[in-house]
Amino acid sequence: MPTKKIVYDEKKLYNYGINRLSVRDYGWQELFDKMSKWQEDISIVNKVLDKLESLGYLSEERRIRNLINLYLPKEGINLLKLRLYQKKLNKELIENILSDLDKNEEYKAFDLLVKKYKNFVFSDNEEKQKKKEKMLRFLVSKGLSYQDGIKAINEFILTSRKTLAFRPVI
Secondary structure, three states, rough: OOOOOOOOOOOHHHHHHHHHHOOOOOOOHHHHEEEEOOOOHHHHHHHHHHHHHHOOOOOOHHHHHHHOOOOOOOHHHHHHHHHHOOOOOHHHHHHHHOOHHHOHHHHHHHHHHHHHOOOOOOOOHHHHHHHHHHHHHHHHHHHOHHHHHHHHHHHHOOOOHHHOOOOOOO
């Protein structure tokens, strides 16, 4: 038995948009995809989205900044960009907002290593190489670049040696 498609008029579609935006922020394309399920006429959907945007309820920039604040502490710029592109957000706006965040990638990689490998000790060179490779895979999986990962691993090894040298022997 085929299901009947419900068609919202402009007022109901506007209320639907307000309802969705009261739960969380949406990008323009995300909300367009949701609304087009309820209204076949694209011009009505565009009109409602323009109205929501003009009133300040719908904002691509706010959606991008919220996602950045959510994922940036856990991920690198590359993975974050991919995540934002998958949400069909404005690419130029994403590039503008993320342009100044690229500088802190090496520090983020180091912080991720410190969190993951707090009590870490190398025993021999063969194990050291395997652990370095494992650390690098971890950092790359978090969206960090290969070069930043190598720099952070070398700094982490150097730092861990210094802290181990000053530990009291029990």
